[in-house]
Amino acid sequence: MDFKQSIINAVKKEANVEVALEVPPNPDLGDFALPCFQLAKALRKNPAQIAQELAKKLAIKGIARIEAKGPYLNFFVDKGTNAEKVLTAISDDALYGSSGEGKGKHALIEHTSNNPNADIHVGRARNSIIADSVVRLLKFQGYATDVHYFVNDIGKQIAMLVLAANGKKPAYEQLLKLYVDFNAKLKENDDLEQDVFALLKKLEDGDAKVRKQFRGIVDNCIKGQRAILSDVGIEFDSFDYESEYLFNKRTEEVLAALKRTGKLFTDEQQRQVLDLKGFPEVEKGMKNPVLVLTRSDGTSLYPLRDIAYTMDKASWAKGRNILLLGEDQKLYFQQVAAALSLLKVAPPEIVHYAFIVLADGKMSTRSGNVVLFSEFAKEAVERARKEILARTPDMKGKALDALARMIGHGAIKFSIIKVSPDKMITFDWDQALSFEGDSGPYVQYAYARINSILEKHKRKRPKPDYSVLTHEAERNLINHLGRFPDAVSQASKNLEPHVIANYARELAQLFTAFYHSCPVLQAGEDRLVDARLALCIATQSVLKTALGLLGIDTPESM
RNA sequence: GGGCCUGUAGCUUAGCCUGGAUCAAGCGCUUGCCUUCUAAGCAAGAGAACGAGGGUUCAAAUCCCUCCAGGCCCGCCA
Numbered sequence: 001m002d003f004k005q006s007i008i009n010a011v012k013k014e015a016n017v018e019v020a021l022e023v024p025p026n027p028d029l030g031d032f033a034l035p036c037f038q039l040a041k042a043l044r045k046n047p048a049q050i051a052q053e054l055a056k057k058l059a060i061k062g063i064a065r066i067e068a069k070g071p072y073l074n075f076f077v078d079k080g081t082n083a084e085k086v087l088t089a090i091s092d093d094a095l096y097g098s099s100g101e102g103k104g105k106h107a108l109i110e111h112t113s114n115n116p117n118a119d120i121h122v123g124r125a126r127n128s129i130i131a132d133s134v135v136r137l138l139k140f141q142g143y144a145t146d147v148h149y150f151v152n153d154i155g156k157q158i159a160m161l162v163l164a165a166n167g168k169k170p171a172y173e174q175l176l177k178l179y180v181d182f183n184a185k186l187k188e189n190d191d192l193e194q195d196v197f198a199l200l201k202k203l204e205d206g207d208a209k210v211r212k213q214f215r216g217i218v219d220n221c222i223k224g225q226r227a228i229l230s231d232v233g234i235e236f237d238s239f240d241y242e243s244e245y246l247f248n249k250r251t252e253e254v255l256a257a258l259k260r261t262g263k264l265f266t267d268e269q270q271r272q273v274l275d276l277k278g279f280p281e282v283e284k285g286m287k288n289p290v291l292v293l294t295r296s297d298g299t300s301l302y303p304l305r306d307i308a309y310t311m312d313k314a315s316w317a318k319g320r321n322i323l324l325l326g327e328d329q330k331l332y333f334q335q336v337a338a339a340l341s342l343l344k345v346a347p348p349e350i351v352h353y354a355f356i357v358l359a360d361g362k363m364s365t366r367s368g369n370v371v372l373f374s375e376f377a378k379e380a381v382e383r384a385r386k387e388i389l390a391r392t393p394d395m396k397g398k399a400l401d402a403l404a405r406m407i408g409h410g411a412i413k414f415s416i417i418k419v420s421p422d423k424m425i426t427f428d429w430d431q432a433l434s435f436e437g438d439s440g441p442y443v444q445y446a447y448a449r450i451n452s453i454l455e456k457h458k459r460k461r462p463k464p465d466y467s468v469l470t471h472e473a474e475r476n477l478i479n480h481l482g483r484f485p486d487a488v489s490q491a492s493k494n495l496e497p498h499v500i501a502n503y504a505r506e507l508a509q510l511f512t513a514f515y516h517s518c519p520v521l522q523a524g525e526d527r528l529v530d531a532r533l534a535l536c537i538a539t540q541s542v543l544k545t546a547l548g549l550l551g552i553d554t555p556e557s558m
Numbered sequence: 559g560g561g562c563c564u565g566u567a568g569c570u571u572a573g574c575c576u577g578g579a580u581c582a583a584g585c586g587c588u589u590g591c592c593u594u595c596u597a598a599g600c601a602a603g604a605g606a607a608c609g610a611g612g613g614u615u616c617a618a619a620u621c622c623c624u625c626c627a628g629g630c631c632c633g634c635c636a
Contacts, residue, residue, distance in 0.1 A: 025579060035578050037616060047616080071616095072579060115636075155636050242636090271634055285561040286632050295634045302636045330562060331631050354563070354629070362629095387598065407598085419571065422563060424629055431570065431585080435598050438571075438584040445598050453595050494575080502572060505583080516591095516600045536595095558598075 003062055003077050007032055010060045015050075017042050027476055030067065030074035031082070037071060047071030079475055080467030083535075086482040087466060090538040095140070097484040097545055099492075102143030108317035109135050110348070111324040112229070112236075113150040116221040117157040118176040120228060121370035122427060123356040123363045129416045129551070130353060131324040132234045133497035136549050141492050143319060147237045150309060152302075153218040154243045159199045160186070162213045169216065172224030180368035204246060204299055214243070228374050232409050233551050240312075245305035254308045254343070255293065261342045270296045279338040285331045291339060303332075307339050314345050321348040322495065326355065327422075351495045353421035359428070371427055380408035380433050387435055388558070403555055407441050408433075410552040414440030417550055418501035438505055440552055443543065446508035446515075448558045450540040453520050457533065464530040473514040474535060480510050484542050488549070497550065504546040511539050 004021055011019050017039050024033040036047035036054070043050055051068035058066055065076040090096045111131030114124050135145050161175060164182040186192050202210045222239060229235075245251055255272060258264045263275045272294040276282045283289045293304040314321055325333060330352055337347035357363060363370045384407035388395060395403070415432045419425060435441040469478065487503040490496065520532040544554050 020576090022578070025581085029579075033579080035617090037578070040616075070579070152636055157636080267633090269634075273633080281561085283561095287560075288633070290633065292633050297634095299634095301634065306636085327563065327630055329631090332636095334562095352563085357629085391596085391598080420564095423571080424564070426570090428570085434570095434585075436584085437598095439598085441598055442584090445596080449596060449599085456595065498572085502583090505572095509583085512599065513601095515595080519595065521595050557596080 006060050031077045032075040034073040083466035083469045083478050087538045097488045098140050100142045102141040105319035107138045107143040107320040108146045109322045110148040116218045118179050119372045120225050122376050125373040127324050132551050137492045149236045149239045151241045159196045161217045183366045245308050250308040251300045251304050276338045281334045291335045323348040324351045327352045354424040356425045356427050380412050384408035406553040406555050410440030417497050443504050443508040446511045447543045447554045450536045451556050464534045465527045468528050468531045473517045477510045477514045500549045
């Protein structure tokens with residue numbers, strides 16, 4: 001039984017009240033605390049007095065000391081017992097931190113689903129990076145995962161690119177410029193817009209040649225996006241094409257099913273419209289709570305195809321069904337969720353993320369006012385390379401490349417994941433690519449330092465005497481290691497990878513504090529050396545796992 | 559006009575779901591620390607009316623209401 005439960009049981013036995021414990025704000029105040037206000041009513045005494053009395057009465061196995069401090073009762077666990085418990089748990093379990101809740105279950109995650117019209121920019125990459133961490137978290141929890149990308153391959157943007165390409169096959173890197181230039185032309189030339197729509201119409205009518213043109217542009221673009229994301233370790237299992245839903249029967253089936261709910265009506269312009277009255281979130285957010293599903297000519301609109309696709313995903317997902325979407329899609333997705341609920345299909349769990357904006361305004365692919373993810377990643381690696389060479393001037397070749405990539409990519413991922421997705425980010429090169437403080441490289445550095453110690457000392461003692469780990473820095477580090485499973489559970493339950501980023505940074509901080517105040521190899525006594533080595537090994541293991549959950553590699557040295 | 563999100567130190571954030579002891583970090587600033595396991599580091603210090611006001615509670619950054627500021631969204635784009 002863990003300490004927490006023992007305390008709760010003991011208090012219940014003594015006072016007959018079910019209490020909640022908390023972690024004191026400051027380690028000097030113990031490992032667990034009981035605010036006695038919650039007992040005051042039942043016992044009809046003042047909290048400080050209750051704390052005093054309980055401090056005298058309670059005796060709990062594994063708890064070395066119980067102290068009353070004002071209205072709080074503080075519990076100090078026996079350091080040796082705690083150290084042994086936490087450190088053996090880590091060394092015995094390669095999956096320490098995983099709850100195993102996903103064993104035998106399946107999770108489908110759709111993310112990125114960027115318009116296949118240009119190079120991906122950092123705002124969209126926020127989607128990919130957060131989602132990739134979610135995927136890793138769920139895998140770690142035991143889920144079999146399937147990562148999907150929905151390719152919006154039949155939009156106006158693609159039609160524009162087909163026209164702009166003019167029969168040629170533009171390279172991926174040229175697409176953005178083509179798209180931006182075409183948008184500029186479009187502004188001045190109304191006829192061009194007619195051409196765009198005419199082309200789209202041909203596509204929807206199933207014109208084989210046009211379909212092939214679209215597919216050519218799209219596949220080229222997806223290939224490029226995929227390569228860029230793959231380069232930073234973000235992979236997909238399947239690419240689902242929206243055009244499939246243009247030509248298969250799924251949308252008709254959805255339409256028929258919605259018709260049977262009695263909520264579908266044809267408006268005065270002959271469009272098929274879904275009535276969403278009775279769905280409070282949608283009603284509150286819209287002047288007129290409806291979702292338009294078809295054009296006047298009966299052809300499908302995006303929401304209809306999306307509903308059909310989302311239903312397919314719901315049937316593929318055997319456990320959790322997760323979707324990452326920009327905050328601009330919040331209301332829209334509530335409309336889709338409402339439609340799904342009419343069809344008795346559970347909507348996916350959604351993670352919405354806010355935009356990354358530039359100091360001079362919103363990023364816009366259309367105007368070309370963007371920071372491309374590819375240049376962001378390139379710059380990160382370049383800066384990392386400079387930092388490495390400033391420290392180890394003789395490093396070169398593949399070793400240098402590999403390390404620069406690890407550090408550069410680590411900095412990028414960490415800086416994006418660590419911020420709660422609700423928060424809008426104003427992009428700043430120096431801030432996003434910081435290698436110190438609250439950053440990926442800082443955590444990687446702690447890992448590399450542990451590695452350096454372990455390299456120098458490979459001796460292994462089967463059973464260290466953990467009771468010698470009594471230093472404050474050791475205790476703080478051990479306590480934090482013990483909290484890793486909670487951090488993982490919270491992150492995977494609420495789909496909050498930033499919890500892991502913050503956990504990892506704190507762990508690295510506590511380790512570095514330990515590193516500076518507790519020599520390991522020069523600790524003196526053998527048993528202290530052995531115990532501290534065991535602490536290093538455990539910390540390294542958790543750091544590696546935590547960074548792995550963020551998609552960040554761990555360099556052996558840096 | 560309505561809905562959702564955000565507002566915590568000069569700057570960037572964690573903490574808010576699940577209320578509890580002097581609000582926790584990073585950057586920047588001041589002062590120390592590299593002939594001892596990697597200074598991408600550590601230690602110490604200055605710096606916060608937790609957007610404003612009300613309410614609930616023994617207790618509010620956290621829950622409720624109002625207001626202010628910024629972002630996003632609100633019918634044949636995707």
